[in-house]
Amino acid sequence: MTENGAHSGPALPEIRRDPVTGAWSILAVGRSRRPGAVPGKATVEPLCPFCPGNESLTPPEIWAEGREGGPPDSPGWKIRVVPNLYPALMPEAGTRGWRRGTRVGRPAYGDHEVIINSPGHDRSLGDMGQEEAVGLMHAYLRRYRHFASQPRLKQVQIIINHKKEAGASLDHPHTQVFVLPVVTRAVADELREARRHDGKGCPLCAAVLEASEDGRVVLENEAWTAFVPYASCAPFEVRFVPRRHNPDFATSDENDIGGMADVLTRTLKALSTQLNNPPYNLWIHSAPCDGKDHAYYHWHVEMVPRIIVSAGFELATGMYINILSPEEAARQLREAVITRALPAKM
Amino acid sequence: MTENGAHSGPALPEIRRDPVTGAWSILAVGRSRRPGAVPGKATVEPLCPFCPGNESLTPPEIWAEGREGGPPDSPGWKIRVVPNLYPALMPEAGTRGWRRGTRVGRPAYGDHEVIINSPGHDRSLGDMGQEEAVGLMHAYLRRYRHFASQPRLKQVQIIINHKKEAGASLDHPHTQVFVLPVVTRAVADELREARRHDGKGCPLCAAVLEASEDGRVVLENEAWTAFVPYASCAPFEVRFVPRRHNPDFATSDENDIGGMADVLTRTLKALSTQLNNPPYNLWIHSAPCDGKDHAYYHWHVEMVPRIIVSAGFELATGMYINILSPEEAARQLREAVITRALPAKM
Numbered sequence: 173m174t175e176n177g178a179h180s181g182p183a184l185p186e187i188r189r190d191p192v193t194g195a196w197s198i199l200a201v202g203r204s205r206r207p208g209a210v211p212g213k214a215t216v217e218p219l220c221p222f223c224p225g226n227e228s229l230t231p232p233e234i235w236a237e238g239r240e241g242g243p244p245d246s247p248g249w250k251i252r253v254v255p256n257l258y259p260a261l262m263p264e265a266g267t268r269g270w271r272r273g274t275r276v277g278r279p280a281y282g283d284h285e286v287i288i289n290s291p292g293h294d295r296s297l298g299d300m301g302q303e304e305a306v307g308l309m310h311a312y313l314r315r316y317r318h319f320a321s322q323p324r325l326k327q328v329q330i331i332i333n334h335k336k337e338a339g340a341s342l343d344h345p346h347t348q349v350f351v352l353p354v355v356t357r358a359v360a361d362e363l364r365e366a367r368r369h370d371g372k373g374c375p376l377c378a379a380v381l382e383a384s385e386d387g388r389v390v391l392e393n394e395a396w397t398a399f400v401p402y403a404s405c406a407p408f409e410v411r412f413v414p415r416r417h418n419p420d421f422a423t424s425d426e427n428d429i430g431g432m433a434d435v436l437t438r439t440l441k442a443l444s445t446q447l448n449n450p451p452y453n454l455w456i457h458s459a460p461c462d463g464k465d466h467a468y469y470h471w472h473v474e475m476v477p478r479i480i481v482s483a484g485f486e487l488a489t490g491m492y493i494n495i496l497s498p499e500e501a502a503r504q505l506r507e508a509v510i511t512r513a514l515p516a517k518m
Numbered sequence: 519m520t521e522n523g524a525h526s527g528p529a530l531p532e533i534r535r536d537p538v539t540g541a542w543s544i545l546a547v548g549r550s551r552r553p554g555a556v557p558g559k560a561t562v563e564p565l566c567p568f569c570p571g572n573e574s575l576t577p578p579e580i581w582a583e584g585r586e587g588g589p590p591d592s593p594g595w596k597i598r599v600v601p602n603l604y605p606a607l608m609p610e611a612g613t614r615g616w617r618r619g620t621r622v623g624r625p626a627y628g629d630h631e632v633i634i635n636s637p638g639h640d641r642s643l644g645d646m647g648q649e650e651a652v653g654l655m656h657a658y659l660r661r662y663r664h665f666a667s668q669p670r671l672k673q674v675q676i677i678i679n680h681k682k683e684a685g686a687s688l689d690h691p692h693t694q695v696f697v698l699p700v701v702t703r704a705v706a707d708e709l710r711e712a713r714r715h716d717g718k719g720c721p722l723c724a725a726v727l728e729a730s731e732d733g734r735v736v737l738e739n740e741a742w743t744a745f746v747p748y749a750s751c752a753p754f755e756v757r758f759v760p761r762r763h764n765p766d767f768a769t770s771d772e773n774d775i776g777g778m779a780d781v782l783t784r785t786l787k788a789l790s791t792q793l794n795n796p797p798y799n800l801w802i803h804s805a806p807c808d809g810k811d812h813a814y815y816h817w818h819v820e821m822v823p824r825i826i827v828s829a830g831f832e833l834a835t836g837m838y839i840n841i842l843s844p845e846e847a848a849r850q851l852r853e854a855v856i857t858r859a860l861p862a863k864m
Contacts, residue, residue: 483685
């Protein structure tokens with residue numbers, strides 16, 4: 173930010189490729205205006221823009237669930253979807269890439285939405301009951317399908333940042349939908365691993381069985397398993413896997429969605445009990461929506477609590493140091509899980 | 519940690535491979551005993567183990583510089599090298615790997631040392647003058663060469679975590695040396711990019727020239743250039759590159775070391791001035807010491823300030839969102855750089 177408050181740099185977001193590491197970064201100077209984006213310059217936010225009654229503080233809503241009558245952008249909703257006020261990707265960004273020596277880039281063409289999880293300012297996914305969580309998962313599925321079917325968009329990335337320490341800029345629990353014109357490095361890595369493993373079957377299907385052998389399962393229902401991975405990158409990392417091998421979140425049925433809501437809410441409750449409501453990041457990984465065949469990929473959800481600071485070793489090596497054994501993490505989470513009967517309609 | 523304080527999990531550190539992502543993690547349950555390793559359980563540290571007079575609080579020293587007479591582990595040193603009390607890699611770990619289904623791992627064979635940068639409890643690399651910093655760089659070189667020449671060790675990773683927010687568990691400025699039996703993902707990525715680019719020359723050599731064209735140079739001397747990368751992953755990221763194309767830190771000469779001390783100290787001073795002594799991670803990237811030919815690789819140093827929390831998007835995609843243009847970051851750092859004449863003996 174320049175001293176007069178103007179933001180130098182490209183007006184529209186760009187995706188740039190580092191010629192040394194091969195990593196891509198989005199340069200989105202507009203996001204520096206977000207509340208709390210610049211440390212030590214915390215903005216006073218007198219009103220939560222995500223609470224009912226404050227709808228005028230967000231851009232006009234894209235979609236809302238649960239409002240019975242009443243105009244858009246009025247209270248009464250249960251879930252509300254709005255454009256991100258500080259988008260990292262935009263449909264206006266254009267699509268034409270460039271290459272000047274090692275300076276390789278392309279416009280950050282895509283989209284960036286916010287799903288306000290519920291009207292409750294302190295109500296996170298882990299606080300929800302089954303029916304409410306199923307509603308939220310359906311909202312995810314709806315937005316996912318909307319973008320996945322469009323041309324030129326290759327990955328729809330749904331994430332939750334829970335609490336400031338995990339990167340949330342607003343306290344009111346919400347979900348972000350990043351829609352990208354590229355297959356990101358993390359998903360490309362998973363595609364490569366799954367393809368490499370293909371002759372031996374799906375590595376995630378195998379890992380679910382092995383987690384059971386090793387005592388690393390946190391909980392399961394008839395459709396999903398939640399387990400602590402053998403090579404966890406951080407204490408209490410949990411991987412959530414639909415038992416049915418399926419590459420694509422978009423093709424989920426009621427059984428998948430019901431099981432997903434159940435494993436997520438019960439695991440997050442256990443995590444909150446065990447670690448006193450820690451910050452975490454949660455995301456959905458699905459095969460790219462690029463029209464190619466990714467039958468070997470297995471879509472899933474990941475959750476990493478942010479209780480350890482990643483440091484120079486992690487940045488320098490791309491490896492992680494974990495100080496809690498996955499078996500012990502699973503044992504502690506299992507003890508904190510509230511057992512509940514699954515709804516009959518699962 | 520179990521309730522009785524025992525640490526379940528393997529007694530010796532292991533490197534485990536995730537079958538879904540392909541990432542490696544070190545499982546080192548002994549490191550959970552580090553001060554501050556478990557959040558909310560901050561240990562009171564009445565005495566700094568890295569301050570002169572407290573030498574008995576570290577394991578016996580491996581090497582020290584500057585002590586004129588006097589026994590090991592006594593005061594009077596200028597730089598002191600000790601084993602890490604909570605090692606992530608150990609020579610005792612063994613070398614034999616395993617594979618049980620998708621559970622792939624190997625012992626965390628290697629070493630893990632701490633270089634205490636100076637006797638000064640508040641004296642970081644950026645506070646040092648040229649001569650003192652040259653001494654520290656020579657200590658890095660000495661430990662690097664020691665390990666790089668040994669069999670079965672493939673990467674010597676030197677890092678600084680500056681301040682707790684960047685992962686430092688002790689305030690007294692220090693450097694860590696991780697010695698690994700594998701080429702890590704980050705260095706493998708850089709090797710692949712450099713090899714891919716090989717017909718067009720070294721991407722880092724090209725990036726230095728382009729940084730100059732774009733106004734992204736922070737400072738330079740006759741041997742080194744410090745610049746903000748085109749695709750910076752975070753605000754004020756700086757890449758430090760020796761002008762002489764050379765794959766291997768171990769082969770550095772006096773000219774390289776003098777230039778390195780100069781660009782690092784002056785850039786870190788500028789960063790501290792501009793951002794009020796922010797936390798940062800800094801690391802050396804050199805070609806693997808695996809006996810192979812990596813002539814196309816260009817060794818260098820990276821520094822990333824930890825002023826932005828990486829969030830779910832970064833974890834889910836392996837991409838970054840940067841909110842400050844590299845050109846603007848370079849301009850701000852340049853303004854804060856103290857110009858000083860290089861010593862005549864450079």
